[in-house]
Amino acid sequence: MALILSFATEANADLPTASCDEIGRATRCYVSAHDRMRVHGSRLVRGEKRCLVADYNGAISAGRMIVSVIWRCYDGYAVAMSNARILDGLRQAAVDISANWPGGEWLQCEATLDNGEVYVQRFRVDVRDYPCFDVPPVVSGPLVLTAP
């Protein structure tokens, strides 16, 4: 077998650069490689806006990368989603959530890997509002967001 040509290519990418300052585990989920039914629970004060992170580093092999992600929420009322993205390193996904109204919300992150596998992580976010301050609610959010 003779080589005709060989080369490598690089792309200059508009990778998502928005950082997430979630330093604890309140809205950062370390996705389990073993328990795929694990639900990450969060309780937020109404009026908060922060990122919800699905960290797949411990759930996928070292060479795998996330190529696309879908974020879904059940009704978009208690929590409003925005700005779905894949974080630097292509092994974490995030979406901004606004704690909009007292109540619970189910969300899930569907990460498609470069080998075609899809890993789903579910979240339950409970929004608390007692005592109730006069925080104006934002509008209901979308039910589905995708990135890129």
Added chain:
Amino acid sequence: MTWANAFDFGPQEVKVWAGGASAWDWTGTLAKGEEAQFADPLSAGANLTVSVDTSGVVSLLTDAADFAGRDAIVAVGLPANATSARVVGAITGAASALVQQVTAAGSQDGFPLSGGSASSPWTPNPADASHWPLALIGLEANWSGG
């Protein structure tokens, strides 16, 4: 902005124009570590192999006995999110290669993608951005093909 191997974005569309006919001789999607084999259009009974190794290097190989001066063009689909692309490192092979860079804006410096000829360069189809090339490589010997 960061530069990364195109295949770090996931599987990429690869097209091979190997024989100077009127269409791509092979098109498909390859990820790191994958290869595809197809009949060599210029050498009966021989096969061409296009492969991507685990580091993302694309290679075109043949088992034909005489391949010097072959017209070989390779295009790799522009990854999602990418705004421009480039060929990095030395291009190795049977002959020196002429390299043109392609950007998402469609600038390709006269290198073909489909149709056209050496004197009338091919252009990407703006309506089909997913098929814009990341890089087009033609061996200097003869890359007219169209």
